[in-house]
Amino acid sequence: MEPYEFPKIHSFPPMYTQQPNATILDNQLGSWCDIILSYCEYYKISSITLTGTVIYSQFDDLDITQLPPVFENKAIDRAVNDEFKSTIFRHLIHKSKKAEYINAKSPEAGVLIYWRSLVDWANLIHDFVENTGQSGTVLTVYELTKSEDSGLPADLKNFDYNMLVKVLKNVLIKQGKAQILMSEDDPEQIGGVKIV
């Protein structure tokens, strides 16, 4: 897989310093959010820590430790400091609303990156279930994300469990299109999903 090609602004040294002017800073944060989103989309990254370390990618053959770091540019010897990183993420979460903490109580656990919106994800799942004629049947999480021969679209392959929970809870259940059955072994885990 070709490494991600960062936009030109990623090689612009002032990007790595928090700018004092408020307007510029806003633009700067916007640029960073764009970079993060397109970076995550390219590598199908669903969650990332506040320091920029990739937690989960849908590409199971991808070594996530070998990815070019998003907050660093070796060519110009620049890196975003941790303080500015969390500023960028706060902007991404609260202003752009393109990310969410995995666990709001412990932000250091990382954030989910919504390079595709939750509604779009929900539609994808719903369409898949409907198209395969499985409406109303209880499906396991495995069937929804891992199964090889059920016509699962590539986008849903290896779909992040955390993301799936978000999609189900925040969109499909609220829309009344899904029901969740909790696992008998672990009441925290979803055992089965019924989508109508």
Place this chain on the structure above:
Amino acid sequence: MTSTVPSAAINVWQPVNINRSNRPVLKDDEEIVYIRDNVGLYQGRVKIVNRQSGRVYLTNKRVIYIDNKDIKKSMAVDIDRIYLAATIDGFLRSSPKVKLYVNVEEDSKGGSKSVSLFKSLDWVCKICSFNNHLDSNYNLNNLPRCVSCGIPPQTKYIESLQNREEETSNGLEERRDDQCTKCTFINHPSLRYCEMCGSELKSSIPEDLRAKLHSSSAPDINDEQGSFNRLDIVLEGEESYSGDAKYVKLSFRTGNEQQFYTMLNEILEKRRWEELQSRGGVNQGAVKLNNVEESVRIKESGIYRLQLISEQTRKQNEMTLSSSLEDLEQLMYKAQDLLKLSSSFNSFIKPRVQYNVKLSALTVSKTSKIYHEELARHLSEYLTNYKLVKSSAMITLPDLFADYNRYLILTQGFGMELVTSEDFGTSVECFEKLSLPVVLREYDTGLKIVRPKFNDDYSAIIVNHLKNQEVQFKFNKLKQSILQSFDQSFDQDDYFKTGYKYFKGSTVSEISEHFTWSNDITIEELKKLVEDGLILIDKTISGTFYFINKITNYDFDQEREHDEQLKQEVESQLIKEQAQLEASNWGSLEPIEFQDVEYDSPAMKELKGLKLT
């Protein structure tokens, strides 16, 4: 302890008037010269009881003792009474003292009569028959000499004259007030001087009134003596003196007797000189010679003594030399040499900068009302001619102050009066009022600068400069990469690879250098631009760098297009250079030299014009 009433002491000591703040009330023309605390009094060899802790005021007329405990015990000695002073060194528990030798009348009953006379007297010299005049208050023991021949009159003769005067004044009735006592000419009653001989006439004021006036103006010693021992002077023992002379002693418990002694001596010396002058013993225009300081007695012996003596002579010589400098003529003479000397230094300060335009020197005097305005004009003239020649130029106030003064010295040499910071401050404030081509501006941080008036905003200039820097960088980088593609060994040591890795932006010092500003100014200007969002900062451990704003609405595609154009420009430039080298006949063998060239291509111009929003 037998306490006695001293006979001489009563004659010497006089009561003192003291004001409410316990300081002596001074007489006319009297002034305090020296004050010393912790002083005790001795009459001769014995202490005076209850006068052992007080302050001594040395005035030009008296030595006043003010007791610290009881101010009623205060008393004074007239300077006129003192004819000699001496110091006694302290020894073990005995404090240093100053001995004052005083005149004590032999005959204490007729004190006023024998010591001085309050009326003036005329006497005729027996030798040359010159008619001398004797001022009032003269001393019979020390009569002045004849003004004409310099022979002193006999005391007896003066006394007889005095007696006669008294007799005549007693038997006044037979003589008229307006009759001259000398030539017997009867003058008009309103005249004060005889019309014939010019001698003073007896005034027509009634005798008793005159007596009253007289007694009030001059305190009569007789009166004081009338109340016997009013000062209540009690001695610790029998009054005794070492030697015949009578003296009192001041015991300085906390030292510093030497200073008192020298000051007292000065006063005595002055007194004597004045006395001599009043007696006519001094030629007109005569100058008093300062006594050579009394040489300190040398107690040591042997080689050390010799050393001390030579040291003393050396000191004396030094004093003579330094005192001779006080002579004004001497100084004027030296001034010529000094001027010569200072002008010889001028060669050392040959101006490094050549000032092509000669400014007329400021000739207004410092006290003039228009001085500050003229100085402001001169400053502005100086600035516009030398300092602020570039449109982007500006200068901080301290720099201007230093440079201007330096300029004054360089153009007008030493001896030129420099501009003070106060005058300078007032003058620069005048710039606006006088509508001069330079203005004073203050940044938020308080930094003050002076700059040409027409240029009010430097932001465009700075942004353009930053933009140019980047284009320049790209141009050089492209050139280098093209050269490298031809010649692999071109950048063996990776100098250009590291140097042109990426555009590092501009630092404060680079910008300062380019605009020839001081760093303070650059920092202020950049700060303003950063706050306005026109430029961006890049803070790293290696420093702070400044960039144009590429974050907001910047078209990177357009930049890429320009880069393509730039590449072509570089190629054509290289071909041109190559052609030149070949034409110059030695080129082809030599490797193509790489130079950071100032280059201004159409593409670059366009880039420069890239509009920022």
